[in-house]
Amino acid sequence: MTNLAGLLVDSAAAHGSRTAVRQGATALGYTELDDLSACAAALLHARGVRPGDRVGLVMPNIAHFPVAYYGILRAGAVVVPMNPLLKAREIAFTLRDSGTRLVLAAPAAQQETAEAAATTGTACLVAEPDAFEALLAATEPMPGVVDRADDDLAVILYTSGTTGTPKGAGLTHHNLRSNTATTAETLFHARPGDVLFGGLPLFHAFGQTCALNTAVAAGATLALLPRFDPDAALRILADDGVTVFLGVPTMYTALLHAGLPDGFDASRLRLAVSGGAALPVEVLHGFEQRFDVPVLEGYGLSETSPVAAFNPPDRPRKPGSIGLPVRGVELRLVTGTGEDSAPGQVGEIAVRGENVMAGYWNRPDATAEAVRDGWFHTGDLARVDEDGYWFVVDRKKDMIIRGGYNVYPREIEEVLYEHPAVAEAAVVGVPDGLLGEEVAAVVALKPRAHATADEIREHVRARVAAYKYPRVVRFTDALPKGPTGKILKREIVIDPAGS
Incomplete structure (x- = not known):
């Protein structure tokens, strides 16, 4: 059958x-x-x-x-x-x-x-x-x-x-x-x-x-x-x-x-x-x-x-x-x-x-x-040893794996952009000893706009599954960009315990 x-x-x-x-x-x-x-x-x-x-x-x-x-x-x-x-x-x-x-x-x-x-x-x-x-x-x-x-x-x-x-x-x-x-x-x-x-x-x-x-x-x-x-x-x-x-x-x-x-x-x-x-x-x-x-x-x-x-x-x-x-x-x-x-x-x-x-x-x-x-x-990037065993060394994609669940940054970024105070946003993974990775958001606010980290977190939390929203929220004047205006996530460095 x-x-x-x-x-x-x-x-x-x-x-x-x-x-x-x-x-x-x-x-x-x-x-x-x-x-x-x-x-x-x-x-x-x-x-x-x-x-x-x-x-x-x-x-x-x-x-x-x-x-x-x-x-x-x-x-x-x-x-x-x-x-x-x-x-x-x-x-x-x-x-x-x-x-x-x-x-x-x-x-x-x-x-x-x-x-x-x-x-x-x-x-x-x-x-x-x-x-x-x-x-x-x-x-x-x-x-x-x-x-x-x-x-x-x-x-x-x-x-x-x-x-x-x-x-x-x-x-x-x-x-x-x-x-x-x-x-x-x-x-x-x-x-x-x-x-x-x-x-x-x-x-x-x-x-x-x-x-x-x-x-x-x-x-x-x-x-x-x-x-x-x-x-x-x-x-x-x-x-x-x-x-x-x-x-x-x-x-x-x-x-x-x-x-x-x-x-x-x-x-x-x-x-x-x-x-x-x-x-x-x-x-x-x-x-x-x-x-x-x-x-x-x-x-x-x-x-x-x-x-x-x-x-x-x-x-x-x-x-x-x-x-x-x-x-x-x-x-x-x-x-x-x-x-x-x-x-x-x-x-x-x-x-x-x-x-x-x-x-x-x-x-x-x-x-x-x-x-x-x-x-x-x-x-996914990998290498093979002399015995034919495979070792994953990195991911080409920016996907975050938080506690075994896949979190896709683009989806969270779309929700962040729905907040009236957000001008730019990028979501990345940061190391976490318990979960493997934690979801972090870096946000640039619109001129004269105001929002706290808790407000940003709650905005996302209300719109996506609980494992997806960013526990780490950081503010910046502007996100790093390349010549074409694309946000360069590789240049974003976040200390989860910092500010």
Whole structure:
């Protein structure tokens, strides 16, 4: 079966009585999850959703997420997942750009999603726990799974660089099925007895492929945590018997410094996986010593489904390295002109393989710029050592990674420019010991205008998700510019503790 929802159908047939998803006291077996997803598919169909339609999903890591996710896929539709922390204007952009027909929202995201849906004329269904379950129970399940071709879209993940508006990376059923199989079979060696930690956001490629789809493909259990908290994560590690921990560097740092509860036992933990940003070597070693488990780093992007490289579990790993290209994927280093970089030299990572997206939704120009001769150009710079291991050394793009979340400066700058006192603004990342990077804004005010740092912060905070607004705000008479008037971010130097 080509449809990605076939992962659940197959595991329900093979592991029906096993627990598929656990969230606190809620546990769904594979048979139950399969049945609920079939009811969700029928519910969507009854509301006019047809194969190829886009369906938005605005939910945290709760048990309803996989029900809705596989239900959308089962109906032959395309999942458009969104961060439940987004504000209405951000959700509205995604709904409008993707042409979403209907959006499903968790109660916590109801207000912002409903406002966005009203703005765009999109149907909205709020998944209130009791009401949603009653609605599913009253719906006759959809028989079978809608057939889809390998190159039909399964998911559109919205991402962007530092220029332009967010772009929807279109991932096909084949992209996601193959990357999931590679992750489950060759990287995690996942099996039915495994329990995977589900603290990575499922609206993101890392959480979707490496946690949700990998767990389902293996017939394993996914232990969900709606919002990461180190104490809650430790309880899940011990109480649920987690065997595979997946996290971003800030999660590792938090767990490394958290106090262990009395009687803490994580002896079932056999593997820890890190991605999303570079994991400091001292944190890696500290985590391994504290939890007695190897930590393996990998690399990927939304556009690559996401896994492109990984430290293979059956070979020596190198701390600080993203490892080797994974099965079905090729990597090369290229110069600014697209030629192969000289041996030993730093170059831009280009990726080719079964994991590379079909393209950006309705953005042929952006697709042509990013994917050339079948190679996706990542914008990340790397080097390769004598053993063929890859090391990311920098990012060409100005994207900020704050606590594992991507923050795109251009988006925040647009909001800053909406403030009546702001003449010029630039957003950059500054080092942060806990989060990796913090968002900083440098602002030049209009003549005779006045604004405080708190006012600027609150202006942005009211208009974007909480992780995006600049905690650091600095004022300047004028921003540095080049001959053409372009702001030169490389010349902006900020002391986070200074003024």
